[in-house]
Amino acid sequence: MGSNEVAKAINWQTDVLDIRIVLDENSAPCLDSIHPRGKPCPEFASPYFTTASVPLDAIRAAGQGQGLYKTAKSLVGSVLSARLRYTRHVEHESDVSKALDIVCYDEETGLEVTHRFEVFKATSVLRSWTTVKNTSGRTQTLNQVSSLAIGGVTAGTEDWYNGYTLLTANNTWFRELQWQERSLPDVGIDEIGLHALRQGHKATMASFSLSNRGAMTTETHIPMGALKRKDDDHTWLWQIESGGSWRWEIGDWQDGLYLVAGGPTLVDHAWQLDLAPGTSFTSPPVAVCRTDGGVENAFAAMNEYRRCIVRPNSDHEGLPIIFNDYMNCLMGDPNEDKIKALLKPAVQCGAEYYVIDAGWYADEVDVDWWDDVGEWEPSSTRFPSGFKTLIDEIRNAGLLPGVWLEPEVIGVRSVAARELPDAAFFQEKGRRVEERRRYQLDFTHPAVRERMHRIVAGLVQKYGILYFKFDYNIDVLTGSDAHEGLSTGAAHFEHQRAYITWIEELFSRHPGLVVENCASGGQRMEYGMLATHTLQSTSDQQDPFLYAAVAAAAPTAVLPQQSASWAYPQRAWSDEKNAFTVVNSLMGRVHLSGRLDALTSQQLELVKEGMQVYCSIRKQLVKAKPFWPLGLPAWRDDWVSLGMLTEDGIVLLAVWRRSGATSMRISLQGKGRLGRVKVLYPATFETRVKFSDDVLEIDLPDTPCARLLQLEV
Template sequence: MGSVSHSPGDIVIQWQPPGLSLQISLDDQLAPCIDHVLPAGHEPPINVSPHFASSKLPLNGVRVAGQGHTTNKTAKAMVGGVLSSRLRYQHHVERQDGTTFTLAIVSCDNILGIEVTHTFVVFAGIPVLRSWSTLRNLSSAFMTIMQALSLSIGGLTSGTRSWSESYSVWTAHNTWFREAQWQESSLPDVGIDDVGLLELNDGHRATMARFSVSNQGSLSTETHLPMGAVARKDGLDTWLWQIEHNGSWRWEIGDWQDGLYVAAGGPTQADHAWEAVLRPGETFMSVPVALCRVADSLEEAFATLTDYRRCLLRPHVDYERLPIVFNDYMNCLMGDPTEEKIHALLEPVRGCGAEYFVIDAGWYADDSKWWDDVGAWEPSQKRFPSGFKALLDGIRAKGLIPGLWLEPEVVGTRSVVAKQLPNSAFFQQRGQRLEERGRYQLDFSQRVVCEHLDRVVDRLVRDFGVGYFKFDYNIDVMTGTDADVTRGVSTGAAHLAHHRAYLQWVKDLMSRHDGLVIENCSSGAQRMDYAMLSVHTLQSTSDQQNPLFYAAIAAACPTAVVPEQGASWAYPQRRWSDEINVVTMINSLLGRVHLSGRPDDLEPAQYELVRQAMQVYRDVIRKKLRTARPFWPLGIPRWHDEWIALGLASAEGTLLLAVWRRSGSTKCSLPLPQQYRNLRTVSLLYPAKFEAQIELEEGGLSIELPAVPCARLLQISPQLNQAAVYEEV
């Protein structure tokens, strides 16, 4: 194995790719630790603690079977393990590939014979650190890994006295119909207080205090987004992170010496029944975690993370065109499509300006009792007596690209496919297929599953000309198959293997079918993570059917997904007032449009409101989405806010601003970001002829709207725009 001799202070790694500065040094056990992560041009803080020299935390949060803790952090904590402090620095390597910069730090424990390579990636000009670790068994015996963190850093609050009062923690609830809802909590309210550190006896580095957020199961963002933030209350310092995994994960914060730490990663043995058994020479790579650091507000951190997320996207023609997608589900056919109903929709949909027509659930079933019978994915002859191919040909004849809803990861318990595929194709539990809500979960780590779904998708693309798939997923499986437990594969490891294999299957699918668009949907947005979004083209943001509730979701979703991927529903209804129909249209305009509702049933004036919204999107908005950065003049939206506002700052300096009034006062002041306060031209972009009193004022603008729930879309620019064009269309 070899060994390298170092002393504390011998090694200080100064890594400064464009946009970010990272310093790593060795602690008194010779373990590498991150000293600081800083946006370019900022100096490290001065230590103000009279008790601790620093808040160094070992970089590698690794645990193996039989290894416990060395500190008074309990075994429940993700930090403080014996092995973490024994993984001693060996060497490091820096690389550059175009605008991508990489630093790899190799550490080794000669007692157990394990090597850890910690990899950092930075995209030029973006102060976001992408991080993961790769473990290698150098010994001659089997080794069982219980935890492999992707990120571990102390000193988040260095340089700040009374930091538990100066900083707060942000978390995001993400439940069905109520996605991306952020909450701010004080550190003492989550059990972390720097006052207790003053009473520590000599030799203690921390209290037992910690706060964690985790997910278990196959719905990676059900309950919480895999994100968190620690922000200074005066808006001068923010740490924001995301875990890029489509399965189980956990992050935690806590005190460490005189400061706050964050640790994050994928599944662990303690939380998710995950273990990785490495044979001699075998490796394991943890899931990526991204950490953003800005000397600014949380709002700026979200904008910076938006820049970073764009670097992860799989190149696709869809991002050049950003077409309007009509889907026949939400407040429309609701899973009951027929040939007659679809034909009635085609001309109104085309007239609105849509470019895709997606047939949602039900196209494969003769009646509504299809939930536990899915899996064959053959079109219903009863619903489409003239033939499904003829229907899709008719969609193309209208100038629309046809798409289909598909739930590829499950097979209904009554499906013929459940009898055709072997037991090994499905998740198993104690020798039985795992059944969840009338479905069996397919295991994509099995080649027979990928081959089966390849045939399904290839047939639909080849024989029917499908150009768009909405991949849905509506069950939650807590852990993986136990079919290989006797061979040393834990259920958590099996789950992770399945999740990674599914992503690879989607990548292969899109490589094979150039231009195919695949939407990520899981009961709305219950897998809105950047493992899925780096592969899939766009993201459904919710299944919420009430447009006034949806406003809080649509306005908050840019915290979780870039605007050119985040698809929110616009579903106008004849029974709704013009103002409510405007609300539902504006819900979708500052992202990807998912048009639905009943355009075939609207009054002419209502239909014209829809058509005007789509023209504004095509002519003004979508060309700005790929470079736009979000901001929130009224703060990150909360579920019951009376007024909500979302802005997009385009690359050329023009602002788009959506404003919703749901209740309360009819007048609201909207401060603008400091760098945009010189913009002096504001116009009502949509609906151009509706009532709105708008005035520019010092630091922003004020708006007065009717005393009913309503919404308006504004454009703010340094020069006169052509809003009058939309008044005449």
């Protein structure tokens, strides 16, 4: 390829995207551009470069080091990646998607690499992953296999280092989904004049990356990122669907930025895989979109894509109200009398499921059951009339029964810990890995999967359980070292994949089952898990005023029909505070809780009103597009707002006032021809609203409060 021309290119068109793959000077394929169909491909601003030329597959193998660019800590620049030669490409099409395979080969190692791109019809998101097959006669050891590598994401922007901002989402226990926006220089990436030397330099050593190691896949950060033009001309947004450890990275390459993303690596996660002759490894999917406009358009596009990959479940059609007796309610200490007292008020409020949370298996009422879990048999002490009798009573009240369970752990005091062989647990140097007085089960072991299938089947068949809340509350950073030929990082990743396969098997064995994903709230809130699980717990946050920032940000990472946020009213709280906690749950899935049996009749009516409003709007949420008229919520913002634009042009708008001024102007420009505004909930509370010229003016009382509004033509 000459310096000013592309010798060969693959131009692949989908319904809404134009995707271009070019071959660099060594015939290595490079994903050169993704842009809306019909729009001209952005040109490079620099006179020195005419293509991105980041090799499509960022792969590392043992003994195959770094090339001339970047450092060994970076995801890009390996000599193996540069050596992969294009051999062929194949297009595929189904009723729901189009796909493109790019096949490459490395003569030195005998590795054949197939890169799969997939686009679901009418969506603007590209899904990408890589399969590496060893066609040689000897074992090849992999240290890294990326799922996406693209250069030129800032093509067409001369001052790219000043023209874009980077968005990332912090995600910690009680404080989930908190997005931050920073400039590229602030994260260490800038233009330093290297390319002007014209000495073959393609990149500096600078890069910025986020990664996560361990079983809590979203502890610290969500596996997402966004690059936004400051003028909102366009936005890049990506998510890794790992179900295990992951890393993404941006950095400079030639005269702009690259993006690389994928699953575990040797450098970050002790992942190393011996690939025997004839065997293969497939990386986890990564989804990326480039949309016109700001981040709202990108989040809307990503949600449309998520709807395509989620396992179909009838739960997503009706969005039933779930009462769960944990949060600010029984708090892991249920018994027969407490649950019976909650049934009638739960039904009065409109609940359709009753989920018995933690503690239902613990006979020792006054002793901490934390390190004794694992048998998952109902307690006879807590339920003297029999667990089956209680479940029947839940059903007779008109509620569908569910239970909480932690399928991946066994407490060190549990009888079950002595019934399974050591190979069924994570091990280190011949000892079971113990974390917070619990052992981690290894789902690659058939005895583990078979045992948990028996436990779930027993609860389904004997008691009629239809809903499982699967929780996870320890974090084991590395896998078992007892697997021959697997590094600890590879063993951990295989366990995570085996666990998700087990979840898929549950749905096949028990059609209609609902399985909630939870890990200390939202510490596994990503689509490696959520493509299979029915819904997601967003947080363990117990303060409703703080929860507003989590609930308002939920649609950035989770579909409304999957994101469950708590509403937990209390007798001691004011009517405004109880309405506040209800509003927290109304724009996604309702996790109703709190001591409903202790509420006054007036308080109960307030909760019931909120649930009736939810029932009137929930089907509209299934395909609604989220937006944030006051910007993405920050943890301590005085005012927070989340909007949903429905398919029929109605705007549902949640507004939370936590402190500060009692009035706010909220622009709804571009949301359609809106005219009428109505307070949906709480309908009779003091609220002054005025809407004109696409601006909503709202005045609220001088106390923390929240409202749900509806605007339509």
